[in-house]
Amino acid sequence: MTHDNLSDMLTRIRNANAVGMQTVSFPTTRINRQIAHLLETEGFIDSFRDYPAGSLMLQLKYKGKKPSLTSLRRISKPGRQVYVNHKDVPKVLGGMGIAILSTSQGIVTDRVARSRRLGGEILCYIW
Structure with a gap:
């Protein structure tokens, strides 16, 4: 059985947006890191940080109370x-x-x- 890390990342971001969390964390993979960089470059998130323990943390971006990432x-x-x-x-x-x-x-x-x-x-x- 395989684990889809990208779907896990997207679901965690979606759930964090739904409850208004400022940060979301998930395991680091090469693809997750590259997608987080693209999201920061395109202005959908404030920043991301790659921790040595193998976790990636995104700082989500909001416009008032509405999230920048809607879907x-x-x-x-x-x-x-x-x-x-x-x-x-x-x-x-x-x-x-x-x-x-x-x-x-x-x-x-x-x-x-x-x-x-x-x-x-x-x-x-x-x-």
């Missing part, structure tokens, strides 16, 4: 991967959200994938 949706799952070429990279909410892709050049957002003409596996949608 996180896992697209590719362990039993069903979804791949696209560079022409079919989706725009999430007409460009208001982001799609995170795993490409041959690393984990990137949909905008970067389109500009570099990269296709790959769609990991999740965030808006």
Whole structure:
């Protein structure tokens, strides 16, 4: 049986947003660290910190009492991967959200994938 670390990360963030927590913590993996960096770069979270004990902590961002992350949706799952070429990279909410892709050049957002003409596996949608 495999454990889906990315789904676990997205669920923990979703649950923390639902109850208004300021921080959320989960185990560190390479993919989780790269996605946390993308979330910080895109302005969905305030910051993240990687602790030596193997945990990653995100500082969530709120606008008043509303969270910046309103929805996180896992697209590719362990039993069903979804791949696209560079022409079919989706725009999430007409460009208001982001799609995170795993490409041959690393984990990137949909905008970067389109500009570099990269296709790959769609990991999740965030808006």
